[in-house]
Amino acid sequence: MTSETFRLTLACRNRPGIVAAFSDYLFRQGCNIRESRQYDDASGDGRFYARVVFDGVDRPIDPDGIAAGFAPVAESFGMEWAIRPERRPRRVMILASKFDHCLVDLLYRRRIGELQMDVTAIVANHGPETYAGIDFDGAPFHHLPVTRETKAAQEEKLLALIEATGTELVVLARYMQVLSDDLTRRLAQRCINIHHSFLPGFKGAKPYHQAFERGVKLIGATAHYVTADLDEGPIIEQDVERISHADDPESLIRKGRDIERRVLARAVRYHIEDRVFVNGAKTVVFAD
Numbered sequence: 341m342t343s344e345t346f347r348l349t350l351a352c353r354n355r356p357g358i359v360a361a362f363s364d365y366l367f368r369q370g371c372n373i374r375e376s377r378q379y380d381d382a383s384g385d386g387r388f389y390a391r392v393v394f395d396g397v398d399r400p401i402d403p404d405g406i407a408a409g410f411a412p413v414a415e416s417f418g419m420e421w422a423i424r425p426e427r428r429p430r431r432v433m434i435l436a437s438k439f440d441h442c443l444v445d446l447l448y449r450r451r452i453g454e455l456q457m458d459v460t461a462i463v464a465n466h467g468p469e470t471y472a473g474i475d476f477d478g479a480p481f482h483h484l485p486v487t488r489e490t491k492a493a494q495e496e497k498l499l500a501l502i503e504a505t506g507t508e509l510v511v512l513a514r515y516m517q518v519l520s521d522d523l524t525r526r527l528a529q530r531c532i533n534i535h536h537s538f539l540p541g542f543k544g545a546k547p548y549h550q551a552f553e554r555g556v557k558l559i560g561a562t563a564h565y566v567t568a569d570l571d572e573g574p575i576i577e578q579d580v581e582r583i584s585h586a587d588d589p590e591s592l593i594r595k596g597r598d599i600e601r602r603v604l605a606r607a608v609r610y611h612i613e614d615r616v617f618v619n620g621a622k623t624v625v626f627a628d
């Protein structure tokens with residue numbers, strides 16, 4: 341009989357004995373460490389990060405008991421930590437605007453089991469006619485139109501929906517509205533945006549036109565956590581593709597769609613698999 345697997349994630353000020361402490365604790369609980377990744381940010385503010393996958397070998401694990409026993413160990417190191425069952429799907433809300441390529445891609449990857457998530461809702465500032473023909477796979481659709489004048493009220497409805505659905509992660513899948521400072525604070529480290537450029541280049545709207553005018557030879561996309569500062573949040577994933585003088589804005593937009601899809605899907609997967617740690621204005625990513 342195989343035991344269920346769990347993930348321990350932790351972050352704390354670096355000092356000797358952290359690895360010994362959590363590995364000895366898990367060993368004494370009869371657990372087996374299947375995978376362990378760690379990073380000691382000696383160059384920055386001396387933080388230590390670890391992601392540990394463990395199971396009970398051939399005996400069932402009591403996660404609450406394991407967590408209760410680990411709490412004093414964690415406290416002695418001043419850790420931020422969590423223990424989660426690997427197979428529990430994360431609750432994810434997807435926001436979209438006019439362009440649906442990232443929305444469709446995330447739904448497909450969920451349907452084939454690549455993304456271990458339950459979609460709590462699909463929210464858009466455009467009406468359902470914009471997404472005609474898309475199989476939402478049972479996810480509820482909410483049309484929340486917004487103007488400069490109605491932004492505060494729209495965001496209140498959005499936040500109420502996030503809380504009512506127990507949403508753990510909000511994904512801006514080419515959602516083209518700037519979120520307020522208050523909303524970004526409430527969604528800190530649990531709201532991922534896909535920006536259609538290789539940041540820090542070409543921030544803001546219309547990055548492909550900016551790229552065309554500049555005559556760059558590479559275009560890219562960037563997935564980052566959303567902060568109040570537009571396109572400035574901690575970067576989770578990026579990718580690029582070579583282009584040429586022959587590419588006009590339309591062909592850049594076409595080539596960009598593929599890059600956006602794969603970069604956002606990777607960033608969402610890394611987040612829901614607890615592979616991403618925010619380290620100040622940057623991230624530590626234990627990619628697979």
Ligand SMILES: Nc1nc2c(c(=O)[nH]1)N[C@@H](CN(C=O)c1ccc(C(=O)N[C@@H](CCC(=O)O)C(=O)O)cc1)CN2
Nearest residue numbers: 516517518519533534535544545566567568569570571
């Ligand atoms: N607080 C933040 N909100 C959002 C971010 C962010 O980094 N911080 N990223 C954007 C996505 N985005 C670029 O990736 C982006 C979206 C929209 C705009 C913009 O200027 N929008 C205009 C309205 C445009 C329209 O109605 O079509 C606006 O909001 O006034 C710039 C960049 C998502 N939100």
